[in-house]
Amino acid sequence: MANLRTRFAPSPTGYMHVGGARTALFGWLVASRSGGQFILRIEDTDKSREVSGSIDHIIESLSWLGIKWDEGPDKLGEFGPYKQSERLKTYKEWAEKLVEKGRAYPDPYTPEQVEDYRKQAAEAKRPFLYRDHRPETTGKWDGSKPLRFKSEPKSYAWHDEVLGDLKTGPEVIDDFIIIKSDGYPTYNFAHIIDDHLMGITLVIRSQEFIASVPKFLNLYEALDFKQPNLATLPYVMGASGNKKLGKRDGAKDILDYAKEGYLPEAMVNFLASLGWNDGTEKEIFTVKELVEKFDLSRVQRSPARFDEDRLIWMNGAHIRALSIDELFKLAKDYWPVEAKGTDDQYRQSVLELIQERLKFLSELADLTRFFFTDLPIDDHLISSNKLLNTIGPEVLKGLLVNSRSELSKIDFSVESLKNCLNNLLESQDQKPAVLFSLIRIATTESPASPSLAETMSLLGKETCLKRIDNLIQHL
């Protein structure tokens, strides 16, 4: 099999969202699996839509995901440059070849005239075909008018690696603009030239382009280019409604997930699961496994809805799979401010207790704050507890006083604490649901915490006794 080369070709029109990230991922996965190359090419041929900073943002997003490209705007290979705005001369040369062959001509109409034809077609409920109005003769192309491809309408049958065998009739082939009047090429032209020149053997793109494929096929023939293999990805749909995920409907920037503490490996796993599975019941994959197993032939043909609950679950699963050292490094920027300056070993111990309840890293601060600072006493913690709120404050106070007295006699190892707490259960004749909840509220001032003995051991004797005293006084 020939060397596989595929590419991701975004326009710099803003941030990257889940849909774009998945397209990039699939291309990278296919290339990686076969030992081929993955190319990043920036399609900046529409100056009006360009958003400054986008290229950096795209690069940052892909890098976060762990997607690496072999050639790109920041990593020049032998087929550069990799920004279309820097390749204008090349497009012009190929456009001129088409003109010479009689397969391209300047569009003599004004935009208003073309728009008029378009309206007529719409009113007649017919598809608009420019070639119905193709001029008999045209002047020379001097760049002041857009240049159109002169199509040769015919039927096509082709194979798509995801959708299978497809076919269309000649009615979908039309003359389209290849070079705009501002001198920039259109997507329809530029990507054909670039894919060919850059040796792309597999074009992976999302569904909105499927209707244009026959036009591309026609253009490959006119240019005498070998047609690359084609793969069409179904849409990623928004969480609600039947629309494809898009920026105007609030699709999140992929880097927002990074900030919230989703792991890139979890995001990659999730993206892959949106339309792909390995045929088994396996759901959690490492990137390495994905690279080994990913296969376009198993990609879904129907669109997949973006379900954040599933992402959250998956992220938790990946967090749990981390070693404590790995998690500690990743959690670096997510500690509560009160943890500043505290000892690494202590933070790591806190992290160990909290690891299995973390869904994403930005939860870390709220989940662990009580390990680093005294929190104000919140009466609601007792009044909202359906067992404790049936017991009078004097009784609660008594329980705390007795507990405090026993706890003050022991060292705070987990073992001693467990014994002491169990003995208290008997001596105070209380259910764990009552006594442990009370002690938890006293020592953590939080509605939830890891298991009591471990939490108290880590907090230390001094802190625990002090906090119990505080609550006794408060009651």
Place this chain on the structure above:
RNA sequence: GGCCCCGUCGUCUAGCGGUCUUGGACAUCAGGUUCUCAUCCUGAAGAUCGCGGGUUCGAAUCCCGCCGGGGUCACCA
């Protein structure tokens, strides 16, 4: 409107003519793990396989029609 794509639990999906009165996962609910939250385990609920025909001894799976959703018909990509 023409053309094209898609249609299995709320969601992601398995399924490629019999082993499917559709299997798994997320979410939901219930129970268990001497306390909370989470993990883990068990269980429940949840899909007339979009609808109607046909082929076949037998169809979610093949064929036809219809319906529904989406895309496209730009000097946007």
